[in-house]
Amino acid sequence: MSVIDRLTDEFARLPGIGRKTASRLTYHLLKAPPGDAERLARAILAVSERVRPCQRCGNLTEQSPCAICASPRRDVSIICVVEEASDIGAIERTGQYRGLYHVLGGHLSPLDGIGPSELNIAPLIQRLNGEEPIREVVLATNPSVEGEATALYLHKLIVPAGVRVTRIARGLPVGGDLEYADGVTIAEALHGRREL
């Protein structure tokens, strides 16, 4: 197999990239200025060699504890629980959250054989019962069926620890259109209405 076919195969293994896109990417790198392909390859190697989960929160990072856990400027009394490390970036980009995080590594999914012991849940409970001065846990799992089930399960588990447990709000996305929103979202938006 030629190196061109091999690279096309590797690109095609990535999610959302079919054979034609993979071929286009390969030929793009062949036509790109020298150094472009090598820079991409080095960036991939750097990530796979250097990035590890943070021992404390599960964030993917080059150092452990991660920059968020180690920062003296974060509010250590609040933990935001997310499904994946990539969700942290989405929340950080808003600039509206100054607390810590905890990454579950997925959501409960009995049909796929993913129960509580497959997720990073026991370490979360240890944190709540440990030396961290946590007063609130924000459950920011996805607003999907599995994400909701995971949030409900965690809620029951965390309440005995005596901390406040909150869930991120569901409702109409900003910039969205009521007319085109699905019924469940509109129902949630009505249910979660607030005083102006």
Next chain:
Amino acid sequence: MSVIDRLTDEFARLPGIGRKTASRLTYHLLKAPPGDAERLARAILAVSERVRPCQRCGNLTEQSPCAICASPRRDVSIICVVEEASDIGAIERTGQYRGLYHVLGGHLSPLDGIGPSELNIAPLIQRLNGEEPIREVVLATNPSVEGEATALYLHKLIVPAGVRVTRIARGLPVGGDLEYADGVTIAEALHGRREL
């Protein structure tokens, strides 16, 4: 900048890949089995280090002359002229062509400053006037305005060499629907009609 952000940036530089897809690819590699990321990186390095244009036809290859030019089983009396090396793969996959190739490296595009001297045209004329026993040149540039203009230019240039010059057929794509075909394609299909 973290290595995660750097890899996301590199992915986002590829054609057709935006910031969100780039981020998804990065986190995919972080979650993938160990070795997956390294295999992708090695495949990219192998391509950028080993692949060069064939000295004779311009095909991208690990050896020069390329496997097609060097093969004793190809019909050396016919050359198919294509815009890009990636077009060779598309034609080879049909299994219907046994001749040689010549890669132009693009098409004529005066507005972008691409004239005949920017393309791999002079070496094509040298091949026609050289020792190769060429009897036919198939112009397989794209059926776009620029591809047509390039084919017309080459036709005028090649005719004096005394070889047959043909152009790939335009018409309705197989499996297509007359009702939804554009007018120019239908006109070309009528114009190029053949006896059954």
